[in-house]
Amino acid sequence: MAAEQSTIDPMHQFQIDSLAGSLSGNPFAFTNSALWMMIVLGAILVFMIGGMKRELVPGRWQLMVEGITGFISSLIDTNIGPEGRKYLPWVFTVFIFILFSNLMGMMPFGVLSPVAEYVPGVGLVSHPFTITSQFTITGVLAIISFSIVLIVGFWKHGFHFFSLFIPHGTPKVLLPLIFLIELLSFLVRPFSLALRLFVAMIAGHILVKVFGSFVVSGLSSDGPMGWGVALLSFVFIAGVSALELLVCAIQAYVFALLTSLYINDAENLH
Amino acid sequence: MPQINQLADVLYSQLFWLALTLAVIYFGIGKAMLPKILGTMDARDSRIADDLAAAQVAREAADATEEAYRARVLENRTEAAKLTAAAKSDAARATEAQVAKADEKIRGKVEKAEARLRAATDAALADIENVAAEAAQDMVTRLAGVSVSKADAAQAVKAALRQGSGQALANG
Numbered sequence: 001m002a003a004e005q006s007t008i009d010p011m012h013q014f015q016i017d018s019l020a021g022s023l024s025g026n027p028f029a030f031t032n033s034a035l036w037m038m039i040v041l042g043a044i045l046v047f048m049i050g051g052m053k054r055e056l057v058p059g060r061w062q063l064m065v066e067g068i069t070g071f072i073s074s075l076i077d078t079n080i081g082p083e084g085r086k087y088l089p090w091v092f093t094v095f096i097f098i099l100f101s102n103l104m105g106m107m108p109f110g111v112l113s114p115v116a117e118y119v120p121g122v123g124l125v126s127h128p129f130t131i132t133s134q135f136t137i138t139g140v141l142a143i144i145s146f147s148i149v150l151i152v153g154f155w156k157h158g159f160h161f162f163s164l165f166i167p168h169g170t171p172k173v174l175l176p177l178i179f180l181i182e183l184l185s186f187l188v189r190p191f192s193l194a195l196r197l198f199v200a201m202i203a204g205h206i207l208v209k210v211f212g213s214f215v216v217s218g219l220s221s222d223g224p225m226g227w228g229v230a231l232l233s234f235v236f237i238a239g240v241s242a243l244e245l246l247v248c249a250i251q252a253y254v255f256a257l258l259t260s261l262y263i264n265d266a267e268n269l270h
Numbered sequence: 271m272p273q274i275n276q277l278a279d280v281l282y283s284q285l286f287w288l289a290l291t292l293a294v295i296y297f298g299i300g301k302a303m304l305p306k307i308l309g310t311m312d313a314r315d316s317r318i319a320d321d322l323a324a325a326q327v328a329r330e331a332a333d334a335t336e337e338a339y340r341a342r343v344l345e346n347r348t349e350a351a352k353l354t355a356a357a358k359s360d361a362a363r364a365t366e367a368q369v370a371k372a373d374e375k376i377r378g379k380v381e382k383a384e385a386r387l388r389a390a391t392d393a394a395l396a397d398i399e400n401v402a403a404e405a406a407q408d409m410v411t412r413l414a415g416v417s418v419s420k421a422d423a424a425q426a427v428k429a430a431l432r433q434g435s436g437q438a439l440a441n442g
Contacts, residue, residue, distance in 0.1 A: 015272045016280045027282035034287035041291045048299050054310040056317070071306045088308075089300025097295055134273055136284040144292075202273075 010209035014202065035128040040100045047100075068096065072256060076081035079260040080267055087263050090148065094141055095256035098132055102201060102248030104228055105130025106241065132251075133201040135194060142194035145259040149189075164269055193258055200251050204244040211237045402427040 021029035045131040051065025058066055072092045107128050131137050153161040165182035166175065211233040218230030403424040410418045418426075 002423055016284075018283075023279050023283070025279060025282055027286040027407055029280075029283040031280060031287075033280070033284060036289045038289050041294055044295060044299065048303055052303060052306065054306060056314055058314075066307060066311055068369055069304060070311060073308060089296055089304060092304055093292060093295045093300045096299070097292065134284060136273070136277070136281055137288055140285065140292075177431055 003248065006162035010206045010213065013127055013129070013205060016129075018167065032129045033131060033134065036101075036104060036131055036192060038196065040097065040131065044096055044100050048096075054255060074221050075257060076260050079257070080264045083267060084260065084263065087148070087260070089143070091256050091260050091263075094145065094259055095252050098141070098197065098255050099249060101131040101137075102252060103245070105133065106244055106248060130201055130205060132197055133205060135198045138194040138198045139190075141197075141255070142190040144260065145193065146190035149262045149266040152263065157269060161266070161269070164265055187264060189258075193255065197251050197255055200247055204240065204247055207240050208237055208244065211240065232243075232265065399424060399427055399431065402431070 014119070016031045016033045018029045018031050019035060023029050023031065048065060051062045053059065053062050055062060069092070072095055073088055074086075076088055076091055080087065105128050110134075153164070157163075162179075165179045165186065167178065170178050214233035215230045215237070218226040218228075218233065220226075403420060403426075406427055407418050407420060407423040410416055410423070
């Protein structure tokens with residue numbers, strides 16, 4: 001763990017530790033990742049249930065929930081159309097899960113847990129774990145979205161679905177080449193979907209951690225030079241954190257938007 | 271990178287807990303709560319739209335009522351103006367008739383009075399002739415000691431009066 005290492009490892013925050021059960025290949029092992037999934041799930045449930053008063057004149061909380069719900073449903077209405085309503089549960093699930101996971105990972109608190117680290121003067125803490133910085137998670141989300149596209153596409157249009165890869169007005173000579181390129185770009189979609197989110201989250205968190213280590217080493221060094229570096233790094237962390245909060249929301253939006261766009265391809269072809 | 275190093279160890283655990291989380295969100299929120307929330311929003315939107323439509327209808331009704339009111343006011347005004355004009359002309363005609371009748375009556379009276387006046391004047395003139403004839407007869411008797419018949423005196427007075435009046439006419 002970090003305490004045993006002399007330097008601060010910026011990748012340590014992505015380490016998955018088991019909180020209950022042995023880790024090696026055990027599907028039921030309760031890890032810090034699982035703990036944060038539960039925390040995110042709990043936060044989402046509290047948030048959504050808090051907005052379920054269903055009053056005619058909404059309160060603040062209900063307005064927040066209705067704002068997010070209306071945002072996603074209008075996203076689907078504009079991108080897919082009226083028949084897109086049946087995909088709302090999934091797109092909303094993706095959006096709210098990614099949004100809350102991203103934001104929870106940015107929270108500056110630790111939650112007490114059995115494998116917490118002892119921080120002098122603070123107590124037992126477990127650092128926030130960003131679920132979306134794991135490509136296993138983002139990959140599963142992307143695969144499910146892509147599977148919906150494939151299943152809906154072939155279910156509704158059969159082999160006609162392949163016409164998706166032939167843009168209108170393509171010259172006959174270029175047909176095989178265009179088809180290949182379009183097919184390739186189509187097949188790349190789940191990877192780009194998963195990696196975009198994964199990379200955006202991991203990069204921001206590493207950046208914050210690296211500058212955090214600059215603060216620590218700057219303060220522990222003697223002389224004003226180190227303190228200056230520490231101060232500068234601290235200011236930079238604040239800026240990057242603000243940027244990261246923006247990225248959290250944008251990435252959730254992008255994932256939901258692309259999912260609805262891809263589903264639109266399957267639902268309506270061109 | 272722990273994500274790669276630990277992949278084999280944590281993959282199934284990650285998948286299991288992710289499936290659990292997503293299932294709860296998808297079925298608990300996406301399938302159960304979202305329709306209710308959207309239903310609330312739709313109900314509110316339709317309520318607002320209904321209220322707006324009702325307000326529009328009420329406004330149109332109010333406009334129509336005002337239009338009708340204005341039309342009736344205008345109608346009543348023209349009716350009143352017509353009635354006033356009619357009454358005015360009636361009154362004028364009645365006044366004219368009364369004035370004409372009164373004129374007639376007054377003219378009758380005036381003519382009668384004039385006739386009376388003329389009669390009185392004639393009588394007075396005759397009287398004056400008589401008196402003058404008697405006076406002339408008297409004067410002639412006294413001054414000349416001649417007795418003149420009444421008829422001669424009257425003849426002479428008449429001639430003198432005619433001369434006098436002729437003189438008066440000549441004198442202007």
